[in-house]
Amino acid sequence: MSFHGLIAIRRVAASLACAGMLGLLSAGALRAEVALAPQVDAGTLPALGGTWRAANPYRDSPAAELALPLGRAAYNQACARCHGADAGTNAAPAPDLRKLNRSCRRIDDSDLKAWCLRDNDAYFAKTVRQGKVIVGITHMPAWEALLAQELAWAIQLFIESQALKY
Ligand code: HEC
16 A cells, blocks of 8 residues: 555545534535635746746756745645645645655766656646545645646745755
């Protein structure tokens, strides 16, 4: 059983227990999964337009320094309630996002590492845009309509900066 499988089962069980207690069907249990747009102005970041980039455009760029504090603020407003404050715990209900690029970080070959990070970026962007709905239960809401890609990539940089501390 994978880590994510276990999380999924735990969340399904929690949703069912919650629905049972409230005497409601899953609609009651799912109310907490609504996405709330972070109130962070991304206007100082280089604008990226409406078409999502395949890879994080701020990584290793001069904009990274600017993106980090904005990413931190947006993360704590939008993601922390499930993934943990400052992406600094493995004890939150949702997966520890610092682990996402761990296997890439361990690769020595620079070309292979770059491929791995690009793949990881694609997975991050797809997951954030679409959310995670598994057997009809919203584990994570979709962020596409609420989160400009500038902020999404800034959030990812912040998470990665936390990962480097461990
Ligand atoms: C309502 C709770 C909730 C919120 C808010 C939330 N997530 Fe999630 N997220 C989850 C859950 C639960 C999963 C695991 C879903 C699964 O695979 O079962 C997840 C999975 C992910 C994954 C994939 C992780 C992996 O290991 O595969 C990424 C990336 C992610 N979330 C990013 C974000 C970002 C960025 C934000 C803020 C913009 C956010 N999430 C906000 C609950 C949430």
